[in-house]
Structure formats: C-alpha cells, structure tokens
Amino acid sequence: MSVVFTCLDADTLGGVQRVTHTLAQGLAERGHEVHVVGLHRSARPFPYVESPRYHRHVVSRAARRTDGGRLARMREDRRLRRLFDTVGAGYAVMTTPAVVTRVVGLLPGTFRRIGQYHGSYDHARGCRHLAAIRRHYPDLHQAVFLSEDDAARFAEHALLPNAWTLPNPLATWPDTTSTLDAPRVLGVGRLEGVKRFDRLISAFARCGAPPPWQLHLVGDGGERERLRAHAEREGVADRVVFRGAVPAARMPEEYLGAAVVGLTSEHEGLPVVLLEAGAHGVPSVAFDVSGGVRSAGPVLVPPRDVDAFAAELGRLVGDRQERARLGAEARARAEAFRLDHVLDRWESMFAHIDR
Structure with missing residues (x-):
C-alpha cells in the first residue's frame, strides 16, 4: 500500500516539513509509493530534496487559508477526496493535530489513519493541541510521538490506547566530524x-x-x-x-x-x-x-x-x-x-x- 503524508503547508522552511520530506524520500527509495500533500501553497517554498522520488501535491493555491467561505472549503474537500481515491489504499500520515482535524473525515475506509505530533507533551498541555489530541487521536490506528517519555505521558494523560514512538531521522550520515578547533x-x-x-x-x-x-x-x-x-x-x-x-x-x-x-x-x-x-x-x-x-x-x-x-x-x-x-x-x-x-x-x- 501507499504512504500519504499530509501537512498544512508541505514546503515552508520548518521542522515538520523537513522531517516529512526526509521520510518520504527514504520510503520511496525503499520501493513504497509515497505522496506528500500540502493543504496550502507555501509563500516561500524551500527545496528539501533535489530529486524527489515521491509525488507532491498542493490542494489550495492560497498561501494560507483565509475565510474563503464554504464554497472554497467544499472545493478543497473534493480535491482531497479525489486524491485519496486515486491513491486507493494505504497509510495516511497526518503530521499535526490541525491536519488530523481537517483530513480524517475525508479519508476512505481503505486507509490506515496515523496521527503524528512533532511537539512535546508539555507544549501540548500549554496550548490547544492537547484537547485536539484527546478528541481525535484515540480513534486513529496509531498516534505517533517523538520520544518514549512523551508517548508515555500522552498515553496516560490523553487516554491514548494507540501511542507509538518514532523519532525524527537524520537525512544523511557524515563520514567526517568537526575538529572542534574553530572558535x-x-x-x-x-x-x-x-x-x-x-x-x-x-x-x-x-x-x-x-x-x-x-x-x-x-x-x-x-x-x-x-x-x-x-x-x-x-x-x-x-x-x-x-x-x-x-x-x-x-x-x-x-x-x-x-x-x-x-x-x-x-x-x-x-x-x-x-x-x-x-x-x-x-x-x-x-x-x-x-x-x-x-x-x-x-x-x-x-x-x-x-x-x-x-x-x-x-x-x-x-x-x-x-x-x-x-x-x-x-x-x-x-x-x-x-x-x-x-x-x-x-x-x-x-x-x-x-x-
């Protein structure tokens, strides 16, 4: 089956985007069919991978979603549904709570639903993220966090039966190291x-x-x-x-x-x-x-x-x-x-x- 990563914005300079493109390229090089979806266009796209072996999609031409009205939202929903139907079946990796909230109801039943969280438990507790995770992540096939410590705390305090740990990856491994002499x-x-x-x-x-x-x-x-x-x-x-x-x-x-x-x-x-x-x-x-x-x-x-x-x-x-x-x-x-x-x-x- 295919792997579809969905971001609010897939190409802006940022940690979520960088990790997403690194994983997408790595999985594609292992023979998986991989798609990276941005719900909105980046105002300043950053090229993470020189020669992507995965498919890239942008749902909305707007740099960020403003109150474009109900018709704009319906058009975006139709584009997303067509994209997921074209892929057919696979793992839908939703990279943030906002993406889970926006996308999970549009996924066909043929997709395994995976929700990531790229922050810490302490940060989620101090903002609206924890409430969104409590509301939407328990019903996913997997809820993915960056460390064992954070996964355990989310499992306990957000009542998640499906917490999993997957760390961020290094895109490359250097053969040489710093001399540590430069001031x-x-x-x-x-x-x-x-x-x-x-x-x-x-x-x-x-x-x-x-x-x-x-x-x-x-x-x-x-x-x-x-x-x-x-x-x-x-x-x-x-x-x-x-x-x-x-x-x-x-x-x-x-x-x-x-x-x-x-x-x-x-x-x-x-x-x-x-x-x-x-x-x-x-x-x-x-x-x-x-x-x-x-x-x-x-x-x-x-x-x-x-x-x-x-x-x-x-x-x-x-x-x-x-x-x-x-x-x-x-x-x-x-x-x-x-x-x-x-x-x-x-x-x-x-x-x-x-x-």
Missing part, C-alpha cells in the same frame, strides 16, 4: 520568536568566550533586525554573524566549522539540529524542554535559565578536551537516528497496524 558557536533555526535566539545571544555574551570566538546564526525570519539590536545591547554585535538561510546540501560545512551548538528554544519536540550536530561530533547545550531533547543527549540546562546556559557554554568554549569527549558521545548516540534505522521502525509500525 565558533553555532545556532540553527528560523529567526522567529519561539526559537528565542535572543537567549542564545545573551548566553554567548555572558559565557566569557574571548575573541576570536563568534556566534553564527544560520536561518532567516522576521526577528533578524530585533536580534541584531539585541546583540548590540549585549555588547557582542561585532561577534554575532547572521548567515541567513543555508541550503540543506551545505549544512554539513556549518557543523564541520563549529565547536559547540546552542539551542535555546521556548519549546521543541525532537530538534534535528541536535541530531545533526551529534552526527558531526559537535557537542550541544540545550534547554531541557522535552523528552525528545533529552533523547538527543545535549548538555541540559533548566528551561529559560540563561545564566546556567552561559555557564555550560563557557565551560565547553574553554575546554577542548571536554568538547571532544561530549562530541564523541553525541555521535555515538546519533547512530540510533540514522535514516535506515528510523525507516525500519516505520515499516515495523506499518506491520503492527496490519496485524
């Missing part, structure tokens, strides 16, 4: 509020890293100018480098040129940046915001404690031997997230559903 701290992600790069800038300013140490931020977004101003206030404007968006094919160069990676997000599920850093032998410091973050094995710091983050960052900046030790441990841990291992787990879940 560079690296941050990777969208320059948006939820990523809280202002905290990473503050931690870098307070960690005692002397010149020529720099903080490089890879990514783009609406917070760029505010973050520039924040770096100025912190007195490190001349040592914070905004790199902009970097193509996926060039990201290995960024990790190979880094000595430490910092992650200061308000919330995360299982951030691929921690896995990629580990695969390249680069140690990370991160706020302890989810079971997924813990499973990636960074140096953990209490959430929102910038001073504690600065202390750990400064410890690694000042001790190359410790960087090397933690980097080797991170690479060993990242082995479990190699794409083939994660694809094996997806196929095991498919077999479990069919039993």
Whole structure:
C-alpha cells in the first residue's frame, strides 16, 4: 500500500516539513509509493530534496487559508477526496493535530489513519493541541510521538490506547566530524520568536568566550533586525554573524566549522539540529524542554535559565578536551537516528497496524 503524508503547508522552511520530506524520500527509495500533500501553497517554498522520488501535491493555491467561505472549503474537500481515491489504499500520515482535524473525515475506509505530533507533551498541555489530541487521536490506528517519555505521558494523560514512538531521522550520515578547533558557536533555526535566539545571544555574551570566538546564526525570519539590536545591547554585535538561510546540501560545512551548538528554544519536540550536530561530533547545550531533547543527549540546562546556559557554554568554549569527549558521545548516540534505522521502525509500525 501507499504512504500519504499530509501537512498544512508541505514546503515552508520548518521542522515538520523537513522531517516529512526526509521520510518520504527514504520510503520511496525503499520501493513504497509515497505522496506528500500540502493543504496550502507555501509563500516561500524551500527545496528539501533535489530529486524527489515521491509525488507532491498542493490542494489550495492560497498561501494560507483565509475565510474563503464554504464554497472554497467544499472545493478543497473534493480535491482531497479525489486524491485519496486515486491513491486507493494505504497509510495516511497526518503530521499535526490541525491536519488530523481537517483530513480524517475525508479519508476512505481503505486507509490506515496515523496521527503524528512533532511537539512535546508539555507544549501540548500549554496550548490547544492537547484537547485536539484527546478528541481525535484515540480513534486513529496509531498516534505517533517523538520520544518514549512523551508517548508515555500522552498515553496516560490523553487516554491514548494507540501511542507509538518514532523519532525524527537524520537525512544523511557524515563520514567526517568537526575538529572542534574553530572558535565558533553555532545556532540553527528560523529567526522567529519561539526559537528565542535572543537567549542564545545573551548566553554567548555572558559565557566569557574571548575573541576570536563568534556566534553564527544560520536561518532567516522576521526577528533578524530585533536580534541584531539585541546583540548590540549585549555588547557582542561585532561577534554575532547572521548567515541567513543555508541550503540543506551545505549544512554539513556549518557543523564541520563549529565547536559547540546552542539551542535555546521556548519549546521543541525532537530538534534535528541536535541530531545533526551529534552526527558531526559537535557537542550541544540545550534547554531541557522535552523528552525528545533529552533523547538527543545535549548538555541540559533548566528551561529559560540563561545564566546556567552561559555557564555550560563557557565551560565547553574553554575546554577542548571536554568538547571532544561530549562530541564523541553525541555521535555515538546519533547512530540510533540514522535514516535506515528510523525507516525500519516505520515499516515495523506499518506491520503492527496490519496485524
């Protein structure tokens, strides 16, 4: 049977989209017929895979759904139903609670229904996601979460009889690792509020890293100018480098040129940046915001404690031997997230559903 991944928007730069395209390509290369569906067009499409071996579809030409009225909704529903009927049968992977709510009633009975959640239990509990998961996920064939810890908590508190754990995968596995000698701290992600790069800038300013140490931020977004101003206030404007968006094919160069990676997000599920850093032998410091973050094995710091983050960052900046030790441990841990291992787990879940 086929595998159909459905996203609100399948091509914007983001973690859900990146993981979806990585899984789609991997499953397609194993011989599965795979489709990636975006309910809405991306305003700024990001090319995740150079030569996709899967099928791609966009249901609505609108960049995001506005109140287009009942007729617009009916037209979109008809397109979705035609697409699912054309595929015929398979596994329908709905990547967020909003997609489950929107799509599950349109699926033919020939589809196995799988609902993912890319966040943590703590994040879901603090917003409307937990209510949506409680309402819609128990009736799915499988409810998929990123870590054993989060799956157990959702099973207990959302009364899910069908919780399953599937981690995010690494798209590639590097043959070489960082020397950890370059005086560079690296941050990777969208320059948006939820990523809280202002905290990473503050931690870098307070960690005692002397010149020529720099903080490089890879990514783009609406917070760029505010973050520039924040770096100025912190007195490190001349040592914070905004790199902009970097193509996926060039990201290995960024990790190979880094000595430490910092992650200061308000919330995360299982951030691929921690896995990629580990695969390249680069140690990370991160706020302890989810079971997924813990499973990636960074140096953990209490959430929102910038001073504690600065202390750990400064410890690694000042001790190359410790960087090397933690980097080797991170690479060993990242082995479990190699794409083939994660694809094996997806196929095991498919077999479990069919039993």
